[in-house]
Amino acid sequence: MASAASWTSFLKSITSYNGDLASLTAPPFILSPVSLVEYSQYWAEHPNLLLAPNFISNNPKTQSDNDDDDNDDDDDYEADEDNIDVKKILAVTKWFIATLKSQYCSRNESMGSEKKPLNPFLGELFTGKWSSVSKDPKDSKDLGETILLSEQVSHHPPITAYAIINEKHNTTLQGYNRIKASIYTYTLSVKQFGHAILQYKNSNDSYLITLPGLHIEGLLAASPFVELDGKSYIQSSSGYLSAIEYSGRGYFSGKKNTFKAKIIKNNEAKINLKKKSPEKILYTIQGQWSEKSYISKYNSSAKKLFYDANLIKPEILSVKPIEAQHPLESRKAWLDVAEAIKSGDYDLIHNKKSKLENDQRELRKIEIENNTPWKNRWFTEIDLSGKELPALGQKSDPFTTLSTLANLSKNDVPSGTPIGDKEDDPNAHSKHWRLNIDAYKNESEITP
Ligand SMILES: CCC(=O)OC[C@H](C)CC[C@H]1O[C@H]2C[C@H]3[C@@H]4CC=C5C[C@@H](O)CC[C@]5(C)[C@H]4CC[C@]3(C)[C@H]2[C@@H]1C
Secondary structure (H helix, E strand, O other): OOHHHHHHHHHHHHHHOOOOOOHHHHHHHHEEEEEEHHHHHHHHHHHHHHHHHHOOOHHHHHHHHHHHOOHHHHHHHHHHHHHHHHHHHHHHHHHHHHHHHHHHHHHHHOOOOOOOOOOOOOOEEEEEEEEEEEOOOOOOEEEEEEEEEEEEEOOOOEEEEEOOOOOOOOOOEEEEEEEEEEEEEEEEEEEEEEEEEEEEEOOOEEEEEEEOOOEEEEOOOOOOOOEEEEEEEEEEOEEEEOOOEEEOOOOOOOOOHHHHEEEEEEOOOOOOOOOOOHHHHEEEEEOOOOEEEEEEEEEOOEEEEEOOOOOOOOOOOOOOOOOHHOOOOOHHHHHHHHHHHOOHHHHHHHHHHHHHHHHHHHHHHHHHHHHOOOOOOOOOEEEEOOOOOOOOOOOOOHHHHHHHHHOOOOOOEEEEOEEOOOOOOOOOOOEEEOOHHHHHHHHOOOOO
């Protein structure tokens, strides 16, 4: 089969991998017609779970009618918990676990295997919105409109910044992502840089979400898929921490996509997760993030269903038709290339991609000649290296307080690196990307 031959030559090419994924010419059948700037949508394909903490109050009644996963109430672990901050960290953990299947399995489901996304050009944009009513019949709350802003804020290295905003419930998720990929014996291993900040402004709760490591298995079999590894953290401003560990086949259980999350209160002594200190662990959640997971309280082995990733279908973002899109919007900009990829015609793909890439190189050249560097549109880079506290009146960035609570490095090192860890680099800068809400509010050309 032609693709088998091209895959073999592709595998040979990755043995001389130089660290830049874009330099690898993958065969047509492994190319995706979707740009990486679209992947930000995977953070909110269950808007009801993202917004759930807004509906958690001391009154247990409101909480259970919000529950959309358990089949019967006595299986309702939330009803057993009366601490509102614990209920919220559990709800945010459920939302986060629910994003993983979209983030890391959706190409396998829609295209049969993981694919290589289009490498976004500088300034590439992607916007859309989710409807206002929850998909889940048992949770028919009017959620209001949730919009997505996603922008390629850097091309060298590739960095995507995003914001997911729900004005009705005053909730904003913002973050950014950069990756470093290396290849060992036909396994592509990826470290993620960046993080997400989730803010519920009505209750003044904020959360830091760090990103797990991942590796791509199945390259030899020409059927690549993502497996998560390492650890990630969700640190709440209330002092609760969700510490999540990932593994594939052969670790905790023989199953793929396995995780174990520990809910602890950590604004007391810094918990050393290695030390066995069960009294500090309030809940343990474990199972498969792409299937079912279960929760048990620290003092009981009784397991209850926590989340079933196949119960409620993800809500696909609605995106304007291409003719209504701005030239910087991803699906309009890549239309010819996407059509070529779908046709599988390698020469057509090559010349359509080269045209777009040459046009971009031309733009960069003109910017250098005229000293008019590209301006980011909706996001701005901030520097948190300042030792002194933010100037009076200047709101301190939630990342500063939340990373300190979780004992995580503020530097631009792999996401979720503990302070002083071998991966922490005191010389690394502390620059991060943030939503520039005024820039979005003054946006005159592009609406989601
Ligand atoms: C070896 C190079 C190559 O082209 O191999 C082709 C193979 C399909 C494997 C490489 C590509 O695999 C893709 C998987 C992509 C990640 C999937 C999900 C996410 C989560 C999202 O929130 C941020 C982006 C991220 C980490 C994607 C980054 C890019 C990945 C690793 C693609 C690889 C090029």
